[in-house]
Amino acid sequence: MSVGIVSYGAYIPRFRIKVEEIAKVWGDNANSIIDGLMVYEKSVPDIDEDTITIAVEAARSAIKRGRVNPERIEAVFTGSESHPYAVKPTSTVVAEAIGATPNLTAADFEFACKAGTAAIQACVGLAGSGMIDLGLAIGSDVSQGAPGDALEYTAAAGGVAYIIGKKEIAAEIESTYSFTTDTPDFWRREGMPYPEHGGRFTGEPGYFKHVTSAATGLMEKLGTKPSDYKYAIFHQPNGKFPSRVAKMLGFSSEHIKPGLVVSRLGNTYSGSCMMGLAATLDIAKPGDRIFVTAFGSGAGADAFSINVTDRIEELRNGAPSVEELLADPIYINYSTYARHKNKIKL
């Protein structure tokens, strides 16, 4: 019996900061950054928002959209690289706040930007084997970028939750394939507030090698080619990388267009690729086939082949779409941004 997405929900904080505003503070050329990254603005969490609150809002949205009884959820896994506690799970708070406790398993995942898709894979395994009825896989982050670092232009906030099961599937996950190596392209040491990265080294040996390997691996496994898919989503740390990797693999700009939300959102790290998938599911029709490849530094990539079913229409208006969440932002200046991101210590 097949396994897939029973429901999904997203959450994006309302605050945004424009690239021009950040560039003004550091004396950078905003136009060249926008051209280079293909990112115009990024989301910023409110002062009282963090990975846990975002994960809860996304999970509640998924439950509402699919009219799911939370007591059916028997596994909660939250992927993030900004869990508020070093020890004390995000997932237990989420489980309690959605009313899924106490008869379930829960754990936090960490694998840079692909912790959320690793959580989906774990849920696919548990639900597919019959060990659980429904699993909740979340990617949520309030990602960090040091003041003045290139990451500051893209490190954003947001989260996406997927409920995985075998019954009432809105999108069947027909197969998944991963490619993982020890590649130190990006890291954050315990107790450090901001990550370090290898600059351009994050590109070729990191992102491109892993994404292309996982994507071609899955297509070879299934005997499919890009033209077999209606849509494609690749991890979007900026707009340039997913556009380039899509071209390298033979996908067109039309394939990636609905899911390429990074230009108006920034990189939501563990939520990045999952947000692109949510935006695509928002407009997908029954019978559409979707190709997804998430990437996490360190490094690895998870590829998925997804078939949209008739039930997608039932989920359509149950919760805010990604487009609705992106609409009506509140723009803030750098000093307000610094206060929201705790860059100013009082």
Place this chain on the structure above:
Amino acid sequence: MSVPRFWRRLKNVYNLIGTQCENCGMYYYPPRSLCPKCRRSSLIIPFKFKGEGEVLTYTIVHSATKDFEKHVPYILAIIKLNEGPNLTSQVICSPEEIHIGMKVKSVFRKLGEESEKGMIYYGTKFVPLLNHSGK
């Protein structure tokens, strides 16, 4: 607030779980173990509030305690839930936006933290009910 004190009412704060007296139909938040109207005839059961209501009154805080310095100016309001009970909560919006009668809905936010190394308290706050057609 001590960790056990917060933990004891965690389910109520996370999910707006109060009580209802099945005898008279009254709703209570925070939860009551006895209906003050029915007294011995009370039939108290847990009740999860939908999380929608309206602002009865509010104040804008400009001079805050140390824990809330970063939030200034922030709004504290008395909110009448649609089911009946009133509660005090922060409303997340700009001071220009808040008004008596404003329709609000609950959201999950950080309520505070003990210290940089202490426990983080989560729970319910309210935001204006104006986005996404009430979805």
